[in-house]
Amino acid sequence: MAHPLPGLHATYAADVGALCADLLRIDTTNAGDDAGPGEREAAEYVAGALEEAGISATLTEPKHRRTSVLARIPGKSTILPPLLIHGHLDTVPADPHEWSRHPLSGDLHQGQLWGRGAVDMKGTVAMTLSLVRAWAKSGQRPCRDLVLAFLADEESTGEHGARHVVAKHRDLLADVKEAVSESGGFSVTVRPKGAAADARVYPIAVGERGTAWMRLTASGTGGHGSGPGGDNAVADLVHALSRLAGHTWPVTLTPAVHTLLTALDEVLGIRIDRDRLQDEARRLGQLGELFDCTIRNTTNPTVLNAGCKVNVIPSHARAEVDGRFLPGTEDAFLDTVDRLLGPKVTREFINCEAAVAADHDGPAFAAMTEALRSQDPHARPVPFIQSGGTDAKSFAEIGISTYGFAPVLLDRHQHYYGMFHGVDERVPVAGLAFGVRVLHRFLTTY
Template structure:
């Protein structure tokens, strides 16, 4: 087994499920791999066993590039998988296990590359700051937020960053599309509370908190958010039209996204804000009307549309339901016209002549939000060549998550070309 596959397999075998027992063993393993390559790691904890690792590789320029990723993974039920999700088994040309795609495969590419640099005596074009972080699969409170605020000095000089959810291949009829993320939707996780009058369930209703909350949730769930084309998404759709050689109807973008399949999935969730009710709690006995009822809603808003999103939510809630934030993070964006974006695209094309890079906006969120707060422009760029039958989106938090060994090797070559050529 080559080094990148071995590192990926080893990392998967550390059960870093979040919530769980923490990232410490995996972080210590990463620190050891860096130390063996002559790279001095800084290891710190935000809470017991919530451990992150940061290291800096000197380059030829005072400006620095941050490469960050997370050590934690979402839960996995072994009974649902073909192989045990924490086995790190290598079969059918892939490394299998929870985190193979999200995102221990990417971490293994970075680790294998810098270890190869150490053996070859390669010096990058500019300082490279490596961050292997805890807690991305929750809010980042114990990982990227803690690192960016309590250890801000470790990121001195960093102007741009690259991380997950971009740079992977999407097969089109005559080309491979590579979305490079230039932004992501903001996060508004909210707890909703309705207050009413408690009483006997047999009496006529008076300010029934459960009913008021259900009405509000129904309004939210059925609301059709207007289409809002941000510059990144508009550029993506124009790029897809050019690559596919066909017109995309801007008046029917949802239907067009369905028609275009995997290519359409790149913009389907990125043309609107969204709000999904996810949790509901009220009452304790069937014949008692409770005085309060609560629910949680996962809200996401496009770059530049935070205020519109919140104003709409408040209107839909009505006067008898209040909201409070469980987590609120702005939608970061990075410039399309920056030379660095062009360098990311060029590195992909150099390793895959069939590559057609396009800008992209992520529907969810990453640790890029924390680093945007300290002025670092984040791009989604974890280069990976996938065979057409592998469903990249479906493997995120899904069963039988796996990453092709050849895809990891491709990603290493792209990163090497980007950072050291």
């Protein structure tokens, strides 16, 4: 299926599987409370892999064992601005009892590497390492300078990773305007209506919804549980949460989502009903996931704390809510949240980051599209907005636009988003090798 590329052969970057397996066996669990092992061991491994290829690497560690790796690779052009490639080394927790294979095993089974981080995102880190090591052996160079950042703490707030790099290593990022990172470029296999052959949709992320993690507090009059009640903090908070969770946020189609829906119409040979997008998203399965959470804002209560004893009315009740908002809607979003909460509940931010966007009509997106098609003649690249958030938000604060472009060819029935933070996360080694070839094409032509 793959088209040959100049300078590539069957064994090009053949170490991608070994690199990925090694990384999967290093515990970098980040539960968000600094109690985990940190990223130090993985960072040292990455730095060693780079230095074996003659690439000087710098470790930066704002807190004990919360370590990131920074490097720079000279490109052929002295005129083009540098491109940032960033990825994270930490992973979310995994319960071994729920998995078919241990989440730290790095097992190779039926062509797939198993382990927490296989898709999110140690597989992508391995692709980048494999590619630049292959370049070092062959004497090839990227089109422009590349800044590499393998980061800590993405699975929390990024305080010990991307935010630290932006604050303390701005010199390395000088003149960088664009970046590539996770959560895009993966394949979704579909059979268009009336077609004799499959097509593969490759969504490339061109933005993210904004993040508003909020802590809510209700205050009332404490007392005995047998009393008449009335000024009850728990009741006030629960009523507010019910209004918030039950609110139907209006559908808002951003330009990128408009383009996505039009592209999917063309691929599928149908017209997606814009008046019933939530129903259409469910009907379309994995393709529907590309727009299901990015056509409206959301507010999901996730934590609830109040009281200490059944016969004691507490004077305070607290909750936490994960809020996400579309580009350009932040003020209206917060106004609506405050109206729904009412006067008896106050809110404060745990974390608030603006929505980000990149140009889906520009040369970078076009080059990614061409790189995918160079390796897969059935590729149908499309733009999409990510429902969650990544380190892209930190880099956007200093004017760097990030594309989600971590190309991987997946088995037809493999559910990419189902593996993100899910059980039995795994990635095909052949899919990683495909990703190396696509990245080679992109980075040596753009």
